[in-house]
Amino acid sequence: MKNKNTILIGILAISIFIIIAGCSQSGHTTKVAQESPIKIGVIAPLTGEAASYGLAAKQGMDFAVTEINKQEGILGRQIKLIYEDSQADPKQAVSIMNKFINVNKFNIVIVADGSGSTTAVAPIAEATKTLIMGTLASTPQLSEMGDYIFRTVPSDSYQGIELAKFAENKAFKTAAILYVNDPYGIGIKDAFSSEFSGAVIVAEAFENSDSDFRTQLTKIKYKNPDVILLVARKELPNILKQIRTLGIESALLGSETTKDQELVDIAGEAAEGLYSIFFAEPVDYQRYREKFSSEYGKEPAAYSDYSYDAVHVLKKAITKAGSLDPTKIKDSLYTTKMYGATGIVEFDRRGDAINKPFTMYEVVDGNFVAAAP
Template sequence: MTITRKIILGISFITLVFTLSACSFNSAKISSNEPIKIGYIGALTGKSAYIGIYIKNGLDLAVEEINQEGINGRKIKIIYEDSKSETNEAVKAVNKLIEIDQVPVIIGFDSSSSVLAAAPIVEQQKVILFAPIASAVEITKSGDYVFRNRESSFLHGEKMAELAFNKLNYKSVAILAVNSENGLGYQAGFVKKFEELGGTISKIDNYVKGEKDFRTSLTKINGTNPQAIYLAGYAAEMAEIIKQAKELDINAQLLASAGIETKDLFTIIKPPLGNGLIYSYPAFNPNDSAIADYQKKFEAKYGFKSEAFAANSYDAMQIIAQALKICGTKTSCIKDEIYKIKDYPGVGGLTTFDENGDVIKPIIFKTIKNGEFLPYENKLNN
């Protein structure tokens, strides 16, 4: 070997050593100082934007609080992706967050269909998906890395059926539900439980999300003389149904799914329209003294009180933060830590996760009275 070649090899070796040292230093610096990236996917535009913004509000408030102390010296940085209320956009966002941003956790999703479409991807890539509002029953079996802290729509449907048959003494109920995983879950739970109890479903009619004219469906339903009509869907459509039922002089009791409670409902219907409607809801009381500090911070930041969707999102981020402190960004460890959670005192309710990543939380009933969402018991006592 020539002297020149020896010199070149020597220089190359020294260069390699310094390069490797620099890489090692940068890696150490990244792991100890750079922010932990968490993905958010939700509708910030489109027909479900009000849901996506609720989720974002709770998430942002939680991150503000977490970053005051940090996660083992690191901050949380949210990478926001707008699903535009479309499932295919949500899937694109999942792939981008995993492949380009390399996030260990994705929080959000404004629809169960988006969660179900994303689940196989996160399961294969071993990335945590945490959905604060998705309720479709199919999510229960969608994967080991998929979690939610909202009760399934099927369970809500069952609970409403029990109320209708056992407490309200209704024996005949019709159903008007959106044709989606969410709406059909409420419908399936209600039908199963109501018929088990001995009740009769007089008619079922389904509609597509975004439908505005329900007069034909309501007329057909009313022709079966139900004692009540169970509405399962989203606030915009259910508001139109309430208005049109009034126009048609339909006197059956209206029951509804949890999606009826949004701060924008009374921009669509004007009180006293909607009075007396009964709906199931997560056990979240915005006036509970136990969450007064949370509500004070939320109202100061956004100018209105939190509802359950934002509360669930806030809890989701706080739960993830607890796991990050123990696990860093190792997703198998984060997953195991979430499964261990029992009776977490969240602002959205006492939270436990079962073996499927489903939440175990109580369900309550509420009613509408003069433009307010109130505990149903208040109505019974007045």
């Protein structure tokens, strides 16, 4: 008897859930009829391993929405972002995309998620003519995935090429690459290796969130390259410290993710002399940073900027198209150009961010200062 009761209670609880859910949905639709904000779906990892990136992106987007809503909104309407947590899992991202398209009927979805999730949802977006704007996924694979797929973050191949050019200008002849074994790391490694005119003598991978890099670094030390390219995120401080412990003298060059004051602070003296690439015009970025800090009382985190730009460029394209039809917005995005937190925001025919200005920084006395090219 007791068992039956608990099952009954369970079923009851779940049905209450569904009813609440149903009610809240219908409640929303009646509201929409009155003031109708423009709704945009957002897929982001809000929990799990990649949560720090997702939350940073969310902050950037929320900031952009506040700015837009304070002014005239889009087409005279307010805008509202509807978030769903993907946990950076492609399977969840596909579920969310299905919900956004079939239940919420969104035409525009911002995918502030990694390359895996974004590549998984891209075919669905293309098939249903839903516009997606990626803000984190930088894998070169995404370029060829369709007309409705855009991204504000430049493809890794672009970054790898610029890093290689910088290394050539510095007259480095031999290079080693220490990269994170994920789409981001592999993308930059491949682009750098094919562009660099000197020789890439060794390329070593490490897994996301590793903390011991001495095996890889010992190999690199033995080859004694002129420069080591580091493609790392939160692992950076440990890498830098271990480089110094092993007494490696090579110059250090970092991917965009290494331009993070917090990481450099943790690394302390070990970070001195690190060159980092960063995709932003210093002037634009400065202006954005000041606004952001006065709003939130802290510095914008890495990954906030592209997401911030994504919302603004969508606003601009929609206003220009004068319509919420994704096909019209898509066409207008090809010709939209604006100056955002990350400098010029414009797209090529494949929906990739192009003409991104970038600056090379060097760590001097624990701070990033612009470096000579």
